Amino acid sequence: MARRAVLLGALALGLALPALAALTGLDYGVGVATRILIFALAGLSLNLILGYGGMVSFGHAAFFGTGAYVVAILSQHASLGEPLVTWPIEIGGTESALIAWPLAMAVAGLLALAIGAISLRTGGLYFIMITLAFAQMLYFFFVSLEAYGGDDGLSIWARSTAGPLDLSDDVQFYYLVLALLLIVLALKARLVASRFGATLAGIRDNERRMAALGFPTYRYKLAAFAISGALAGLAGALIANQTEFVSPSFLDWQRSGEILVVVILGGMGTLYGPVAGAVAYLLLEEVLSQWTQHWMVVMGPLLVLVVIFARRGLWGLVERESPDGGGSRD
Amino acid sequence: MTEPILDVRGLDKTFGAVRACDGVTLALDPGELHAVIGPNGAGKTTLIGQLVGEITPDAGTVRFRGQDITGLPAHARAARGLARSFQITSLFPRLTALGNVALAVQAHAGHSFRFWRPAAREAALIDPARTALAQVGLADRAGTRAGALAHGEQRQLEIAMALATEPRLLLLDEPTAGMGIEESARMIALLAGLKGRVAILLVEHDMDAVFALADRITVMVYGRVIATGTPREIRADAQVRRAYLGDEEIGDEEEIRGADEVAP
């Protein structure tokens, strides 16, 4: 019962937020809320492989950042009127969300497929380190792209166009992001209950048993990894629009760490955990940074304490029964 | 002359200085219940590891249903009908008994790249799962979390999961391990009921079970097969008596078998 109440309350708050922000004069609240929703989406994508699949990826920012860059690069070419490639056919840039965002997902997903193909041949600690290393590799790749700003990053002239919606209006953008998040949540709920979801959960809980039953576990892990990457790419496309700027720092490992924190803080392996985690983490960041510029010095030990003492995360407090997750397997 | 369903020839496996398996050869006919016995350290677990695909043999071949499966990974062998149970119970503790078996059914019900329909409501998965549970006598425990089942029930669940995959060969690794007299008797009855319908390779320490069930027995000591034959032949074999069955020997004591289980 408590769960339902919390969910409905959160939904109501989410829907009413821009109005509340306007009323209280905290206009920047819409931007903060949008950022929270985008990080929740990134957390959802990681949770699929981490909480439900038991794969600890410390390089998820690679897919997040790549999605952002796809949008930024396409936008740059569109606004400058330069084609992206001229051979064999001419492909121009675009500012249309209907093209750029799915493309961001596709590129991120394919990247995840490639990285996963190699990384998933290992497990445990090796997997953690390898995903971190690959993300770092991509970070350096984008740093070396002088044409797209290199280390300084790339500004985006305008947000994507999305048919009748005007995304330059923060409120409209917020509602679009909220809608996307709700759709992804619904789809994920479906996926988790499906055969594929059951397979993933089985792999997480007892991979050896799954193989003995006849499941080619590598294939399912790889598929989950690719889907997860694509979703992270979508979050990246959204963040690029939100900040109207991308830089290689979107792929650095602090970013990967933050997405991990969002998932763990909220409750691994639960559907709504990442949303709770994003809210908690980013609000904490907002509050603490008002107080001191050095808020990280508090956040760090806080994180350590949470890991040591409050492992089940926030959603674990709401869900009375043990969530369908928790604890990676090494 | 029917081809053996399982044809093992000359399996060798050495770990460092230990020869765990030395030229192990045995064969099973379809429908046969073949027991493998031997003292601790005889190499039984290593043998199973090589049969299911978790350990790569240094030499030798394994043929299953006429095909060479020596190089195949575990999941491919399972997909071909080679099912196993684990010596140390290996289930999905968070799922119900029904959920455990349904997952086993799912493994052999086509691929699992299905993202939409809720698996928990698929009759194609649930019905065969219930049947398997009934076969092992766990029908009334279907809704209990596997982690909450009694030890004996968990061992039964392992069998149910193996059965749910519609196997041609069942590799059972000490199914009565840790069971009391009553539970063991139940398990023996269960296995007796399966005889003839599916080939079974049974690794066991419980001599009552072995002599009650086996069509043939293979005896292993220090990695080598020292005898193969019917229960009567084995009982009479002097070498076997000396090495294993003799009254003063170690044989069927319940010992801590930690060293036997190869870490994954």
Added chain:
Amino acid sequence: MLLFLEQVLNGLQLGVMLFLMAAGLTLVLGIMNLVNLAHGSLYMVGAFVAATVAGWSGSFMLGLIVALPVTALVGIAVEFIALRHLYERDHLDQVLATFGLILFFNEAASMIWGPRALFLDGPAWLSGAVEIVPGAPYPAFRLAIIVVGLIVAAGLYLLVTRTRLGMLIRAGASNREMAGALGVDIKLLYTLVFGLGAMLAALAGVMAGPIYAVEVGMGEHILILTFVVIVIGGIGSIRGALVGALLVGLVDTLGRAYLSTVLKLFASPATADGVGASLASMAIYILMAAVLVWRPKGLFPGHG
């Protein structure tokens, strides 16, 4: 040719520093089964302490002598306060908790020493160049690093294979409970191992100071390189750490020096420069990927 020799030496120097980091990390990992992301922070602490002391006293050596035990103490304190609770946890928890420690250390360093980089000059008596091969002067300090690193490698080898402590370390690695049952004080052993790892990291940090800058965040960059080394070498293996470190050091240095040049044979200078720079920075990760495809558990999987 002489330039090539210089680059090879540079590669060895980087490799040796990576070895110091990797040895400490892999010891802790192999023996205590603890992933410690904050290992890079210890590297940073060592560098900062040395820079501060050297700044006051004007002596690099004094800075080094002070930095080693101080960092070891910081490491032991961290072990006592935070890491002790993580031994029984899975690697994910350890990664997250030590990630939190990194955030703390970076911010604390920024608060204590400010956001700008510090400078650490090498000792005066090593500021010249040595002609190892006539006509090829090589910075004495860098040469010293290589020598120090090799000495440490030899010392570690002797420690692990020839001493009682090394035996205890190996015993603790393969069977914690048994070693404990035999009367080995596991807690003390762990503390010693951790302190040793911290000192190795500090040594690397102090030696790195004069070559790279002493700044917040320096630990993370080398930490990831260290991970690559360990993945390539094999978790828990000191031999693997050495081989992996030298490999990574050489590939990275030579790649940066020569990739663009090699590419110029095939493509236009502009393309070669651009692609060359990208590839150079990705080179070691490509190396790692290649090793993993061939050997998923690294070159010397040993323990782990």
